[in-house]
Amino acid sequence: MSDNELGLFLRARREAMKPAELGLPDGSRRRTPGLRRSELATVAGLSVEYLTRLEQGRDRNPSVQVLVTLADTLRMTPVERIHLRNLAKMSNGAIALCPAGGHAPASAVRPAVRAVLDRLEPAPAVLLNRLGDVLAHTTGFERLYGPSGLLEGDAPNLAAFVFTDARARTAYPDWEQVADEHAAALKLEAGGDDPYAEELIAELSFAAGDALTARLARPLEPPRMAPVERLAHPEAGELRLNREPLDLSDGEQRILVYLPADAATAAAIDRLNGRLPGALRAVGG
Numbered sequence: 001m002s003d004n005e006l007g008l009f010l011r012a013r014r015e016a017m018k019p020a021e022l023g024l025p026d027g028s029r030r031r032t033p034g035l036r037r038s039e040l041a042t043v044a045g046l047s048v049e050y051l052t053r054l055e056q057g058r059d060r061n062p063s064v065q066v067l068v069t070l071a072d073t074l075r076m077t078p079v080e081r082i083h084l085r086n087l088a089k090m091s092n093g094a095i096a097l098c099p100a101g102g103h104a105p106a107s108a109v110r111p112a113v114r115a116v117l118d119r120l121e122p123a124p125a126v127l128l129n130r131l132g133d134v135l136a137h138t139t140g141f142e143r144l145y146g147p148s149g150l151l152e153g154d155a156p157n158l159a160a161f162v163f164t165d166a167r168a169r170t171a172y173p174d175w176e177q178v179a180d181e182h183a184a185a186l187k188l189e190a191g192g193d194d195p196y197a198e199e200l201i202a203e204l205s206f207a208a209g210d211a212l213t214a215r216l217a218r219p220l221e222p223p224r225m226a227p228v229e230r231l232a233h234p235e236a237g238e239l240r241l242n243r244e245p246l247d248l249s250d251g252e253q254r255i256l257v258y259l260p261a262d263a264a265t266a267a268a269i270d271r272l273n274g275r276l277p278g279a280l281r282a283v284g285g
Helices: 005-016 037-044 048-056 064-073 078-091 111-120 139-148 158-164 175-190 195-208 210-216 263-273
Strands: 125-129 134-137 229-233 237-247 253-260
Touching (some): 005 048, 037 048, 037 064, 064 078, 111 125, 111 134, 125 139, 134 139, 139 229, 139 253, 139 263, 158 175, 158 195, 175 210, 195 210, 253 263
Antiparallel strands (some): 125 134, 125 253, 229 237, 237 253
């Protein structure tokens, strides 16, 4: 992980923004994409020198007002604004991105959590720790993801399956997007000096090579979960699934519940679970 994630993020957002979005002319003689540094500085009311120091990591303590001004100028979403603030705190040493990084990922399943999973049956749901280790799941989840190979082995892990199992590229029609999501999540965990995340990244990087390392080299982006995950099931065909994360009180684990995104997927999941058609309703279009 770079020691200048704040600067890299600001530069990435600047280069992703079109001059026309700020009412500036979009000339054909631009050597770099997006806004020039001087353009962003002028609109934000900052000096080019100061913005350069921020992007290069030579100034690591921007004020809240500077961050607000940059977020407003770059039209950041609420998620991006929170991410910017966290990167600024990490940059000046105020916080680590992963405060739980000093201890091993939680692996025990509390009785109350197991009871929640039992209540969710037969809906597909899985319990994960901060590194994406699969700790428990419903039978509905096994019916969906078992045929892909995800649950094989003694310690299944979502990122390990995505990056090191060739079957993942068949299971996920949008594999590139899925890989982006898992790489960003791993990098975010390692950003808090989490030795367990760093060890997992080292192991997967050795096994996956450029498929992972190239993604880790990108600027740290705020976590984004695709609205719909597509799964190619060998019996049910292509399924479109909405994922609803349920964070648990200990902050160490979360439950992901998979819901059908359309009527066809709802009917397919009903068939896999041996239920009458229409028992499970779609939650999206």
